[in-house]
Amino acid sequence: MDGHENEQHRAGDETSSEHGRARRFPAWRPGHRLRRLGVVLAVFAVTLGGILVGTYAGGHVGTDIGPFRAELRLSPSLSGGTTVDIPPLGALLLDSHDGPAYLTVEVGSLDQGRTEALIGDPASISRASQSAVQDVRDGVMRLGLRTLASVVLATLLLAALVFRDVRRTAWAGGLALVVTAGSLGAAASTLRPQAIEEPRYEGLLVNAPAIVGDARRIANDYTKYAEQLQRLVGNVSKLYTTVSALPVLQPSPGTTRVLHVSDIHLNPTGWQLIRTVVEQFGIDVVIDTGDMTDWGSEPEASFVGSIGLLKKPYVFIRGNHDSPRTAAAVAQQPNAIVLNNSITTVGGLTIAGIGDPRFTPDKETSPAGSGLTSTVADQVIGVGEKLAATIEKSPRKVDIALVHDPASAGPLSGACPLVLSGHTHNRQVSKLPQVEDEQPTTLMVQGSTGGAGLRGLEGEKPTPLTMTVLYxxxxxxxxxxxxxxxxxxGQSQVNLERHVIRDPAKGDEVPVTPTPTRGPSESPSPGTTTLSPTPTS
Structure with missing residues (x-):
């Protein structure tokens, strides 16, 4: 019995020893290995979910890039790259880096104050071009840090809800930190700055290289252009001082002074000139015959903010480069009046106007109606007919009619004494064909108050800035x-040519041209002129 008991006792000890080993080394049990593998996979899945949620929820930041407000966004990607969205014009696609992160830059509103500051200080244009790169770097750095923090926070919250275990939550958060930081580091290590020189275009921007031309050459020309214009715009006050003393015209107290501008095409210098003339010439009303913008996009809509600074009534009609959004932005200015087949009375003048029937930001349009297809010609002439019908029904005599394209002016012959237009970037004054017994109608086509925008710098000589003061x-x-x-x-001067109407009924006029000379006691700076009147006929 003793031997049998001893054998049972030894067997029991061995069994107990095996149970102890199983308790001490649970990983050796197949079921436990599967359970641990499931926990690891669950941690990975929760981490991946937290990375996705955190990236989409917090992977965006707003930043200033030059005069623009932009939003930067990160999203997961296998191939990497960058998209620069310029709604609604299209996008630029850059092969800027490899995955696993994709950067999207959406260009937003144009800040009017910063834009005018660039033009007001020509040297700041060069500084802005240099600081824009740093602006992007700073924005991307903030975007990376914000994304990293958002990913870790989202992963911790998700893991805490799923596991309800501090250890596993910490593992998920640490893993999210390592994966996200590693992904951003991998993308940064493959950065290719030269990719910006070889973008791919989408949308309307496909035409951008042909439209803008050599961007570097234009930038260099614009710097010289802005430096000279800065001096010239200030000299408009000297023009007024001299011209106001001309004996050929002594405006009476009841005279209404109207400034006619057109085709500003996003040139902030045009606004500087407008403000100077409004102040120096005592303008009562400003009339704009369209094409304030180039593409009619939402970022451009902020360009109209300078209208309110004029503190004078501003009558506007839409050009073929102005979208309904542009017209709506103008209408929101406190001193602006937008006409679209309608009539208003401002400063004692009754003014009728209608917007251009086309919206052609791709610039596929012909000037002054030449070469227009029959359909487009019918549209352009048709708006003139509509406005003529509106004028005919008006209980008050209309003094001025406004159309954007001079091709619309024909039907307005006899409807009113004066028609103002723009569109061609070429100043002209002519008489509309007169029907017997109808009053004569003068058509005044304005040049470009914005010097045709950037396109005006593509030729050998930039397009001049033009405007007209009407008395x-x-x-x-x-x-x-x-x-x-x-x-x-290459044309460092400001010219003013005065035309006096001898007989308004016949429209006879004599031009009086002030001739630029150097003042007797002045040594003007380059580009500065003073004027002495020299009547000519």
């Missing part, structure tokens, strides 16, 4: 007008 007597008849021209690079 109306107490009967609201045109008695004189001053054509103001500000030259560009």
């Amino acid at each position: 109306f007597d107490e009967q609201k008849l045109l008695q004189a007008y001053d054509d103001i021209t500000v030259g560009g690079t």
